[in-house]
Structure formats: C-alpha cells, structure tokens
Amino acid sequence: MDVLANLGHGFVVALQPLNLFWCFAGVFLGTVVGVMPGLGPAATIAMLLPLTFKMPPTSALIMLAGIYYGAKYGGSTTAILLNVPGESASVVTCLDGYQMARKGRAGAALGIAAIASFIAGTVGVVALMLVAPPLAKFGLAFSSPEYFALMVLGLAMVVLLAGESLVKALLAMLVGLWIAGMGIDLFSDASRFTFGNSEMLDGVDFVIVAIGVFALSEVFANMEQREEGTMLPVPKGLRNLLPTLEELKACRFAFLNGSVVGFIIGVLPGAGSTIASFISYGLEKAVSKHPEKFGTGVPEGVAAPEGANNSETGGALVPLLTLGIPGSGTTAILLAAFVLWGLKPGPLMIQDNPELFWGLVASMYVGNVMLLVLNLPLIPLFAQILKLPSYLLYPIILGISLVGVYTVSSSLFDCYMLAAFGLLGYLMRRLDYPSAPLILGLVLGDSMERALRQSLMMSQGDLGILVSRPISATMLFLAVLLLIMPLFRKVNSWRVRAIEENG
Amino acid sequence: MPVAQKSWFLKGDVVSGAVLAALGVYIISEARQWNYVGPEGPGPGFFPLWYGIAMMILSLWLVVVSAVRPAAAGAKVDWTGVGRAMLVWAVFAICTVLLKPLGLLTVLALLTLFIVGVMYGKPLKIACAAAAGTTVGFYLVFTLALNVGLPVGPLGF
Numbered sequence: 007m008d009v010l011a012n013l014g015h016g017f018v019v020a021l022q023p024l025n026l027f028w029c030f031a032g033v034f035l036g037t038v039v040g041v042m043p044g045l046g047p048a049a050t051i052a053m054l055l056p057l058t059f060k061m062p063p064t065s066a067l068i069m070l071a072g073i074y075y076g077a078k079y080g081g082s083t084t085a086i087l088l089n090v091p092g093e094s095a096s097v098v099t100c101l102d103g104y105q106m107a108r109k110g111r112a113g114a115a116l117g118i119a120a121i122a123s124f125i126a127g128t129v130g131v132v133a134l135m136l137v138a139p140p141l142a143k144f145g146l147a148f149s150s151p152e153y154f155a156l157m158v159l160g161l162a163m164v165v166l167l168a169g170e171s172l173v174k175a176l177l178a179m180l181v182g183l184w185i186a187g188m189g190i191d192l193f194s195d196a197s198r199f200t201f202g203n204s205e206m207l208d209g210v211d212f213v214i215v216a217i218g219v220f221a222l223s224e225v226f227a228n229m230e231q232r233e234e235g236t237m238l239p240v241p242k243g244l245r246n247l248l249p250t251l252e253e254l255k256a257c258r259f260a261f262l263n264g265s266v267v268g269f270i271i272g273v274l275p276g277a278g279s280t281i282a283s284f285i286s287y288g289l290e291k292a293v294s295k296h297p298e299k300f301g302t303g304v305p306e307g308v309a310a311p312e313g314a315n316n317s318e319t320g321g322a323l324v325p326l327l328t329l330g331i332p333g334s335g336t337t338a339i340l341l342a343a344f345v346l347w348g349l350k351p352g353p354l355m356i357q358d359n360p361e362l363f364w365g366l367v368a369s370m371y372v373g374n375v376m377l378l379v380l381n382l383p384l385i386p387l388f389a390q391i392l393k394l395p396s397y398l399l400y401p402i403i404l405g406i407s408l409v410g411v412y413t414v415s416s417s418l419f420d421c422y423m424l425a426a427f428g429l430l431g432y433l434m435r436r437l438d439y440p441s442a443p444l445i446l447g448l449v450l451g452d453s454m455e456r457a458l459r460q461s462l463m464m465s466q467g468d469l470g471i472l473v474s475r476p477i478s479a480t481m482l483f484l485a486v487l488l489l490i491m492p493l494f495r496k497v498n499s500w501r502v503r504a505i506e507e508n509g
Numbered sequence: 510m511p512v513a514q515k516s517w518f519l520k521g522d523v524v525s526g527a528v529l530a531a532l533g534v535y536i537i538s539e540a541r542q543w544n545y546v547g548p549e550g551p552g553p554g555f556f557p558l559w560y561g562i563a564m565m566i567l568s569l570w571l572v573v574v575s576a577v578r579p580a581a582a583g584a585k586v587d588w589t590g591v592g593r594a595m596l597v598w599a600v601f602a603i604c605t606v607l608l609k610p611l612g613l614l615t616v617l618a619l620l621t622l623f624i625v626g627v628m629y630g631k632p633l634k635i636a637c638a639a640a641a642g643t644t645v646g647f648y649l650v651f652t653l654a655l656n657v658g659l660p661v662g663p664l665g666f
Contacts, residue, residue, distance in 0.1 A: 187557055421608055
C-alpha cells in the first residue's frame with residue numbers, strides 16, 4: 007500500500023504542467039536522437055546536461071530520463087527502414103525488422119516495435135518501483151568496505167562485458183580512474199596530475215570527458231564516410247502501422263520475454279540493452295516453433311529485442327538510484343547529473359528525496375504513454391528526420407558540444423580539453439578500446455578511492471577489512487571470479503587448440 | 510627496418526599499449542612523490558600507485574601479446590577515412606583556439622563552412638547558407654532564448 011500511496015504522490019509531481027512539458031521534451035528529443043544513427047542518448051544527455059543546471063532537479067531528471075528511454079523507441083526506426091541501427095541495442099531488430107520491411111510490412115514492424123517498447127517499458131517501470139525500495143533498505147547496511155567492494159564488482163562486470171578484449175577494457179577503466187584522480191586530493195591538500203596548471207586544480211569536469219568521448223568521437227567516426235544509406239518507403243496512416251491480430255498473437259511470449267529479460271539484464275551492471283536484446287532474441291528463437299524462420303522477417307524477432315531494450319532502462323535505474331552505482335555509460339552520466347545538482351543517489355535517496363524518486367517513476371509511466379502516442383501515428387514524421395543531411399547535423403552537434411562545455415564554468419581551457427578528449431574518444435573507437443569502462447572509472451574513481459581509504463582508516467591500514475566482512479568479501483570474490491573467468495576460457499581454448507594441432 | 514618488424518610495430522595495439530605503459534610509469538613516478546601512508550591512514554599516493562602499477566603491467570602484457578600475435582588477415586585500415594576524421598578533429602581543435610579572438614558564433618560559421626564545403630564538397634552557396642543558418646539558429650536559441658553567456662569576438666558576437 008505504501009508503494010501505491012507513494013506512486014500517487016509521484017503522479018502529483020509528474021503531472022504538474024512544467025514536469026509534463028519536460029517529460030514530453032525528453033521523450034520527443036529521445037525519439038529524435040534514437041532515430042538518428044550516430045547520435046546516442048549518452049552523447050545527447052552529456053551535451054544537454056550543462057543546460058539543465060538552471061532547471062529544478064526533478065524536472066531536469068525527468069527530461070534526461072525521457073531522453074534515455076525515448077531513444078530506445080526511436081532506435082528501431084532506422085533499424086527497420088534503413089537496416090542501420092539507430093542505437094547499438096537495435097542491432098538485433100535489423101535482422102527481422104528490415105526483412106519485414108522488404109516484404110512490405112514496414113508499418114507492422116514499426117508498430118510492433120512501438121507496442122513492444124510500450125509494454126516492456128511499462129513492465130520495467132513497475133519492476134523498478136517494486137524492487138528499488140527493498141534494495142535501498144538492504145543498501146543501508148553498507149559501509150565503506152561494502153561500497154568499495156560493490157564498485158569493484160560493478161566495474162568488473164562492465165569491464166567483462168564491455169568489449170572483446172578484457173585487457174583493453176581494464177586499461178580504459180584505469181585511464182578513467184587516473185582522470186578522476188586529477189586535481190586536489192580528497193583528504194589532503196596535495197595536487198595530483200595537474201601538470202602545474204592551476205586550471206586543473208579542480209580536476210577534470212565529467213561533462214567535458216563525456217561529451218568528448220561520446221558526442222565528438224561519434225561525429226569524427228561518422229565523418230570517415232561520406233555516403234548515406236538508402237531508406238525503404240515509410241508507410242503512411244495509422245492503419246498501415248498497426249500489426250494484424252495474428253502478428254500480435256505471435257508476439258505474446260516475445261512481449262513477456264523482452265520485459266523480463268530486459269529488466270533482469272538491466273539490473274546487472276555492465277550488461278546493458280544491447281546484451282539484453284541479444285539474449286531476448288536468442289531466447290525467443292530457442293523456444294519458437296519455427297526457429298528457422300528467424301532472420302527472414304518474423305514479428306517475434308522484432309518484439310523480443312525491442313521489448314528487452316526498453317525494459318532494460320527500468321532495470322538500469324535500480325542500482326543507480328538505490329546504491330549509487332551506474333551500470334552503463336548513460337547511467338554514469340545520469341549519476342553525474344545527480345551529483346551536479348547536489349543529490350546523492352544511494353540507499354537514502356528514496357527516503358530523503360521521495361518527491362524526486364517517485365516523481366521520476368511516475369513520469370516514466372507518463373512518458374511511455376506519450377511515446378506510444380508519439381510513435382504510432384508520428385513514425386512517418388520522425389522518419390523525415392533521416393532526410394536531414396549529415397553535413398548539417400555534424401556542425402550542430404559540434405556547436406552544442408562547445409556550448410555545453412563552455413557553460414560548465416565559462417572556461418576556454420575546458421574547450422581545449424574537449425578537443426583533446428574528442429581525439430581520445432575517436433582513437434579509442436579506432437583501436438577497439440570500449441568507452442563505458444573509462445566513463446565508469448571516471449565517475450566512480452573518487453568514490454572508490456574515498457571508500458578504500460576510509461575502509462583502511464577504519465581498520466588502521468589492515469586490508470583484511472575488505473574480506474572479513476561477509477557482504478564485501480562475497481562481492482570481491484564475485485568480482486575476481488568474473489575477471490578470471492575469461493582467462494580460464496582462454497587457457498582452455500589454447501589447451502584444446504594445442505591438442506587438436508598435435509593430434 | 511624489415512617489413513615484418515615494421516608491420517607489428519605499426520599495429521595499433523602495440524603502439525597504444527606502449528603509450529599506456531609510459532602513462533603507467535608516469536603515474537607511478539608521480540605517486541611516489543606523495544605520501545603513501547600517513548598518520549591518518551592511506552595518503553594521496555596510495556591509490557594512484559596501485560592503479561599505475563596495474564596499468565603498466567596490463568599495457569606491457571598488451572604490447573607483448575599483440576607483438577607476438579600474427580596480424581589478422583583482411584583487417585585493413587581505411588586510412589582515407591581516418592584522414593578525413595583527423596582533419597575534422599584538427600580543424601575543430603583550431604576552432605577552440607580561435608574562440609577567444611573570434612567568438613563562438615564566428616567560429617561555428619567557419620566550422621560549418623569547412624564541413625559542408627570542404628568535407629562534403631557542397632557548392633559554396635549551400636555551404637554559406639548552412640553556415641549562416643547554423644549561426645543564426647545558435648544565436649536565437651542560446652544567446653536570446655536561453656540567455657547563455659557564449660565567448661564573444663571583437664564584433665560583439
């Protein structure tokens with residue numbers, strides 16, 4: 007009953023005209039961003055973050071979260087019409103969505119994607135609402151050693167799932183920790199890694215790194231090619247966008263599968279919506295009566311991954327809001343947004359800021375309805391965005407990035423650093439270094455160092471405190487297990503290869 | 510330098526690994542100048558020393574493994590594409606330096622002109638129209654509507 011009463015208060019907050027407006031602005035912008043290949047929610051949130059400083063935190067958060075889950079809706083449009091995923095999470099949607107479009111069922115594919123997104127997105131919010139409060143209560147038992155262990159576990163999962171090379175992911179994370187350590191030390195007045203520059207004493211602002219690594223690197227990477235894809239015709243009229251009853255019937259399990267898998271994967275740090283959509287698609291194929299038809303244009307092949315990548319959003323907010331641990335690049339940027347507004351996501355977040363938490367949850371219900379209404383009849387309109395030439399889009403992104411960074415502290419030095427981090431982000435892409443571990447290392451760096459040093463102060467320098475407490479010991483054990491698991495797999499594959507070569 | 514030696518040396522992983530190993534050494538050398546442990550517990554050098562060591566070990570591992578591993582067949586680098594991206598980055602970097610003397614709106618106009626006219630090879634008329642449109646749009650949205658303080662040049666914009 008408490009949950010319902012709190013949700014009621016949340017709706018009072020979310021339905022205020024100002025918050026409704028920002029919710030609409032967020033989901034609209036999110037859809038636009040999702041439709042445009044090459045511009046993700048992480049880059050957009052990072053670019054717009056400085057512009058939200060003057061807004062009330064609740065309204066700003068409602069808008070930024072709207073961009074986050076709105077982009078998931080929009081991502082399917084390019085996947086289905088262009089065979090180009092607007093978001094990495096929509097890669098799987100290309101498999102059957104584009105095939106449906108080629109068979110003249112583009113409208114139905116877009117409609118199924120929107121309906122699956124709505125159902126799973128709503129299920130994700132319901133689950134967030136039910137899971138977050140008890141998890142936050144559990145989190146109250148955490149002290150510095152547990153927080154340190156939790157951050158190590160979160161980073162280990164992100165590193166494990168971030169890319170093909172575990173070593174590169176670990177190195178990216180360490181670079182993030184290094185950047186986080188720049189500036190005045192947390193506990194003393196020692197200045198670290200400032201290169202004798204007084205402008206570095208406050209450290210490197212997270213926004214600069216996030217915009218450089220996400221937004222700028224995307225622009226530079228997209229500038230490599232001049233060609234743009236060809237789009238299949240967009241069906242007009244609501245009737246042409248609605249799937250048939252048979253198609254909806256075929257998607258029954260896919261809606262449920264996407265919702266559940268997406269949420270569970272979302273709660274796990276590092277997994278993210280791309281993995282959620284792949285697992286959900288794989289599961290759908292595994293239980294299907296006609297698995298051989300997957301990839302030829304079956305509606306379940308669209309519904310399952312699209313549902314999963316939307317439900318994942320609700321799951322990803324659970325560790326962020328209740329433990330203060332982001333599980334992806336985008337949630338790391340949201341965490342930075344909280345910190346910039348003076349809020350501290352963690353076990354006390356729901357208790358101390360009920361208006362913000364429940365307002366956000368309620369706004370996600372509202373936002374999902376807005377997205378369904380927006381996405382079904384307005385898909386042809388959103389598809390027109392794809393006709394916006396890239397040569398107009400990229401200068402705008404570069405300009406917004408400059409404005410965003412300059413507004414943080416009106417410093418031109420920050421703009422020079424933006425160029426440097428843009429180059430870093432681009433080189434990381436080219437060399438296959440994942441960016442999520444760097445961003446997470448940067449966001450968690452300070453807290454991780456603080457938690458470790460506080461733990462060692464508590465134990466008078468004895469590292470045993472990290473393994474003598476059951477919760478932290480378990481989490482550290484899991485983290486080590488996660489990091490050595492691929493090593494065993496590799497050793498085993500070498501062993502097998504050697505046996506084969508000799509035999 | 511023999512061709513085989515050159516090919517592995519040029520491998521991105523080897524170069525990036527070497528750069529990161531150097532960064533690791535730098536972090537360790539800096540961390541050693543700060544207190545490792547003080548009377549109140551770990552000092553400012555404690556945490557950087559350990560991640561510096563980890564960075565050095567991992568990057569050296571990356572260098573060794575990449576140098577030993579044969580280059581993947583068919584994995585060719587599109588140097589023309591890389592060149593285009595780097596050119597845009599270089600122009601963007603120059604633009605950040607020009608922010609102080611020229612102001613953001615002028616710099617944005619130049620950047621747009623470059624991307625549309627040079628990188629996409631559009632006619633000058635289109636490039637100028639795009640540059641003007643972008644600049645006016647930014648002025649209306651950020652300066653007038655949102656009242657955001659942007660770097661201004663000698664002409665006051």
